[in-house]
Amino acid sequence: MSTNKPRIIILGAGYAGMMTSKRLTQQFAPEEAEIVLVNKHNYHYQTTWLHEVAAGTIDVNRSRIMIKDVVDTNRVTLIQDTVVNINKEEKTVELMNDQLSYDYLVVALGFEKATFGIPGMDKHAFSIQSVDSSRLIRDHIEYNFAKYKNMDNPSEDLLTIVVGGAGFTGTEFVGELAERIPVLCKKYDIPRNKVKIIDVEAMPNVLPGFDEELADYAQRSLTARGITFKLNTMIKEVKEDRVIVGEEEEEIPAGTIVWTGGVQANHIVGKSGFELTKGKVNVDPTLRAPGHEDVFILGDCAWVMNKDTGKPYPPTAQIAIQEADTCAHNLRVSIFGGTLEEFDFDDKGQVASLGGSDAMGRVFDGRKLYGMQAKVMKHVVDDRYLYLLGGPKLVLKKGKFRPF
Amino acid sequence: MSTNKPRIIILGAGYAGMMTSKRLTQQFAPEEAEIVLVNKHNYHYQTTWLHEVAAGTIDVNRSRIMIKDVVDTNRVTLIQDTVVNINKEEKTVELMNDQLSYDYLVVALGFEKATFGIPGMDKHAFSIQSVDSSRLIRDHIEYNFAKYKNMDNPSEDLLTIVVGGAGFTGTEFVGELAERIPVLCKKYDIPRNKVKIIDVEAMPNVLPGFDEELADYAQRSLTARGITFKLNTMIKEVKEDRVIVGEEEEEIPAGTIVWTGGVQANHIVGKSGFELTKGKVNVDPTLRAPGHEDVFILGDCAWVMNKDTGKPYPPTAQIAIQEADTCAHNLRVSIFGGTLEEFDFDDKGQVASLGGSDAMGRVFDGRKLYGMQAKVMKHVVDDRYLYLLGGPKLVLKKGKFRPF
Numbered sequence: 001m002s003t004n005k006p007r008i009i010i011l012g013a014g015y016a017g018m019m020t021s022k023r024l025t026q027q028f029a030p031e032e033a034e035i036v037l038v039n040k041h042n043y044h045y046q047t048t049w050l051h052e053v054a055a056g057t058i059d060v061n062r063s064r065i066m067i068k069d070v071v072d073t074n075r076v077t078l079i080q081d082t083v084v085n086i087n088k089e090e091k092t093v094e095l096m097n098d099q100l101s102y103d104y105l106v107v108a109l110g111f112e113k114a115t116f117g118i119p120g121m122d123k124h125a126f127s128i129q130s131v132d133s134s135r136l137i138r139d140h141i142e143y144n145f146a147k148y149k150n151m152d153n154p155s156e157d158l159l160t161i162v163v164g165g166a167g168f169t170g171t172e173f174v175g176e177l178a179e180r181i182p183v184l185c186k187k188y189d190i191p192r193n194k195v196k197i198i199d200v201e202a203m204p205n206v207l208p209g210f211d212e213e214l215a216d217y218a219q220r221s222l223t224a225r226g227i228t229f230k231l232n233t234m235i236k237e238v239k240e241d242r243v244i245v246g247e248e249e250e251e252i253p254a255g256t257i258v259w260t261g262g263v264q265a266n267h268i269v270g271k272s273g274f275e276l277t278k279g280k281v282n283v284d285p286t287l288r289a290p291g292h293e294d295v296f297i298l299g300d301c302a303w304v305m306n307k308d309t310g311k312p313y314p315p316t317a318q319i320a321i322q323e324a325d326t327c328a329h330n331l332r333v334s335i336f337g338g339t340l341e342e343f344d345f346d347d348k349g350q351v352a353s354l355g356g357s358d359a360m361g362r363v364f365d366g367r368k369l370y371g372m373q374a375k376v377m378k379h380v381v382d383d384r385y386l387y388l389l390g391g392p393k394l395v396l397k398k399g400k401f402r403p404f
Numbered sequence: 405m406s407t408n409k410p411r412i413i414i415l416g417a418g419y420a421g422m423m424t425s426k427r428l429t430q431q432f433a434p435e436e437a438e439i440v441l442v443n444k445h446n447y448h449y450q451t452t453w454l455h456e457v458a459a460g461t462i463d464v465n466r467s468r469i470m471i472k473d474v475v476d477t478n479r480v481t482l483i484q485d486t487v488v489n490i491n492k493e494e495k496t497v498e499l500m501n502d503q504l505s506y507d508y509l510v511v512a513l514g515f516e517k518a519t520f521g522i523p524g525m526d527k528h529a530f531s532i533q534s535v536d537s538s539r540l541i542r543d544h545i546e547y548n549f550a551k552y553k554n555m556d557n558p559s560e561d562l563l564t565i566v567v568g569g570a571g572f573t574g575t576e577f578v579g580e581l582a583e584r585i586p587v588l589c590k591k592y593d594i595p596r597n598k599v600k601i602i603d604v605e606a607m608p609n610v611l612p613g614f615d616e617e618l619a620d621y622a623q624r625s626l627t628a629r630g631i632t633f634k635l636n637t638m639i640k641e642v643k644e645d646r647v648i649v650g651e652e653e654e655e656i657p658a659g660t661i662v663w664t665g666g667v668q669a670n671h672i673v674g675k676s677g678f679e680l681t682k683g684k685v686n687v688d689p690t691l692r693a694p695g696h697e698d699v700f701i702l703g704d705c706a707w708v709m710n711k712d713t714g715k716p717y718p719p720t721a722q723i724a725i726q727e728a729d730t731c732a733h734n735l736r737v738s739i740f741g742g743t744l745e746e747f748d749f750d751d752k753g754q755v756a757s758l759g760g761s762d763a764m765g766r767v768f769d770g771r772k773l774y775g776m777q778a779k780v781m782k783h784v785v786d787d788r789y790l791y792l793l794g795g796p797k798l799v800l801k802k803g804k805f806r807p808f
Contacts (some may be wrong), residue, residue, distance in 0.1 A: 132550070138550075140544050140550075146542075
C-alpha cells in the first residue's frame with residue numbers, strides 16, 4: 001500500500017459501484033480512506049436503458065455517462081482496466097495490466113447472460129448486457145433489414161426477431177421493438193406485416209413476479225401492437241437461424257435471436273472462489289460475502305434475502321442503489337467501529353416501460369399506474385437515480401424527463 | 405394498344421429515363437403521344453450520390469426523389485414493375501406482372517457490376533449500384549464496428565475496408581470514407597488507426613482518364629487523410645474475408661470489400677438480344693440501337709461515340725441527361741417527320757468530390773478547380789440537374805447547396 005490509509009477498492013461502475021463511490025466520499029474524509037474505482041470502460045451506463053439501445057429507440061450516448069463527470073476524481077482514483085481475478089487470501093485484485101492490494105473490497109461487477117445449458121444459446125443469441133452488446137443488436141437488426149432489401153428472393157424469416165424471456169428486460173425490449181419496427185420498416189421500405197416479433201417465455205404469464213393485473217395489461221398492450229407471446233414454452237435449442245421451442249420442438253426461423261431469460265453474477269466472482277447459489281453469492285444481511293468480513297458483494301452479483309418472504313429480492317437498479325448506502329455505512333463501521341447495519345429494502349415500486357407512451361407499474365403506496373401516467377413515473381424513477389448520482393446538472397444532460 | 409396515339413415506353417427512371425420523360429412531355433402535346441415510364445421502385449435516385457449513402461455521409465432519403473413528385477402524372481403513366489425481357493420483334497416489354505406493347509422504346513435501365521470474371525468478386529464484394537445495395541454497405545461497415553467492439557479478442561481485419569477500383573466512383577467513395585470513418589470511430593470508441601482503407605487499382609494512377617494534375621491532387625489529398633492506394637495492382641480473387649492481389653498474390657484480410665472497378669449494361673439488355681460491346685450497346689449517333697429504328701438506348705446501357713476522339717464518351721450523369729434531349733427530339737421526328745439529330749456532347753466539365761470540403765475538377769472552359777472552390781462547383785452541378793428535373797422547389801428540397 002502506498003499510504004497508511006485503509007484502501008477500499010470498488011470493482012465495477014454500475015449502479016451499485018457508482019453509488020458506493022459517491023457514498024464513500026460522503027462517509028469518509030479525504031485523510032480517512034483511499035477510494036479506488038476499477039472499471040472496464042471510462043463510462044458508466046444505465047443498464048435499465050440498454051433495451052432501448054438494443055431496439056434503437058435511444059442513442060448509445062444517452063445511456064452512458066463519463067465516470068469522471070460524476071465521480072469526484074480528487075477523492076476517488078479511477079482505474080480503467082479489466083478484472084482478471086480476486087485473491088481473497090492475499091487481499092489483492094489482479095487486473096489485466098496491474099495488481100492492486102486492498103483492505104476492503106466492494107464487488108459490483110454486474111451480471112452476465114445465464115443460458116441454463118440451452119444448446120446454442122450462448123453462441124447464437126444476443127444479450128442485452130452492455131453498451132456494446134446492445135448496440136450490436138440494434139445494428140444486427142438494421143443490417144438484416146438492409147440485406148433483405150438487397151436480395152433477389154429474400155426470406156421474410158430474416159426479419160423475424162425472437163426474444164427469449166418475458167421478464168422485465170424481455171418485456172421492456174419487445175415494447176421498444178413495437179415502437180421501433182414501424183420506423184425501420186418505413187426507413188427500409190418494408191411492409192410492417194413482414195416483420196414478426198415473437199417472445200418465448202417458459203412461465204404461463206409475462207412478467208413473472210409482477211402483479212397479475214399489471215402483467216395482463218402489459219401483455220394486452222404489447223399484443224395489440226404486434227408482439228406475439230408464446231407462453232408456457234421452453235426454448236429447447238438455438239441454431240444460427242432458428243429457435244426450437246416447446247415439447248413439439250416447433251422450429252421458429254429468425255434473423256435475430258435475443259436472450260433475456262436469465263442472468264448470473266459476472267464469471268470473475270465464481271472464478272475467484274466465492275460460493276455461488278443459482279449463479280450469485282448469498283450475502284449476509286450486512287452485504288458481506290460469507291466468511292469474508294472485508295468483502296462486500298452488491299447488485300447483480302449478490303442475492304440479498306428478504307426476511308419477510310424468505311426469498312431473495314429480485315435484482316433491480318433500485319436495490320443496487322440502496323445497497324450502496326448500507327455498504328458505505330458498513331465500511332465506515334468496519335474501519336472506525338460502530339454497529340453494522342442490515343440491509344432493509346425501501347420498495348419505491350416498480351414501473352415497466354412498454355414502449356412509446358405506454359407503461360405500467362406499482363408505486364410505493366401500492367397504487368397501480370397505467371399508460372402515460374406510468375410512463376411519467378418511469379421517467380421520474382430514471383431521473384431520480386441521475387439526480388442522486390450527479391444532481392440536477394446530470395438530469396438536465398442525460399435525463400428522460402426534463403423538469404427544468 | 406388502348407389508344408391510337410403512338411405509345412412511347414421508357415424503361416428505367418434514372419438520369420436518362422427521368423429527363424426523357426420530362427422532355428417528351430415538352431415535345432409532345434397530350435393528344436400526340438402516350439408516354440409510359442416503367443421503374444422497379446416508385447422513386448428515382450441520384451446514382452452520383454450513392455457513394456455517400458454507402459459511406460453513410462448522407463441519409464438514404466436525401467438521395468432519392470419520389471417519381472410522382474417531379475414527373476407530370478397527367479401526362480406520363482407510371483408503372484412500378486420489374487422488366488423481365490424486351491421482345492424487339494413483337495415490340496413488347498415483358499414485366500414481372502404485366503406485358504406492354506410499344507411503338508417506340510427508350511431503354512435506360514442503368515448499369516450493373518461488371519466483375520470481368522474475377523473469382524469471388526460477384527459473391528463477396530458489395531457494389532454501389534442502387535439505394536438498397538449502397539445502404540447495405542453502410543450498414544455492413546457499422547455492423548462490423550459493433551461486432552468488433554463486442555468481441556473478446558477481435559481482429560482488426562474486421563475494420564479493414566478494401567475498395568476495388570480508383571475510378572470516379574471508387575475515388576469519391578474513399579473520399580467519403582475518409583470523412584466518415586473518424587465519426588464512426590468516435591461513435592464506437594475505436595481508435596482511428598485501427599481502421600484501414602485500401603483502394604486497389606489496376607492502372608498506374610487514380611482516376612484514369614482524368615487530367616494528371618487533378619488526379620495527382622486527388623491522390624495526395626486522400627493519402628493525407630489515411631487512404632492507402634495500391635496502384636498497378638490487379639485483384640486476382642475475392643474470398644469472404646480477404647482479397648488476393650498482385651503477381652505475388654498478396655492477401656489483404658478485410659471485413660468489407662466494395663467493387664467499383666467496372667460496370668456494364670443492365671443484364672436485361674443483353675438477355676433481350678441487343679448486341680453488346682464491352683458490356684454495352686454501341687448506339688448510332690442518333691442514339692438508336694443498330695438495326696432498330698424504334699429503340700433508343702441511353703445512359704449506362706449505351707456507348708456513344710465521340711467523333712473527335714474515335715472513342716466512346718465515358719458514361720456520366722451529365723451525358724445521360726443530355727442524351728434525353730436528343731432522344732426526345734428524335735422521337736418526335738420519328739413520329740411526325742423531320743431531321744434526326746446526332747448527339748453532340750456539350751462538356752460542362754467534371755468535378756469529383758474527395759469527401760468533406762475537398763474536391764477537384766475541370767470546368768467547361770478547361771479551368772481546374774481545387775478544394776472548396778471545386779466543392780461548391782460540385783454542388784452547383786448536382787443542383788443543376790435537380791433544377792432541370794424539378795425546378796427550384798426540388799433544389800430547395802433535395803439540393804446540396806441551397807441558394808434560396
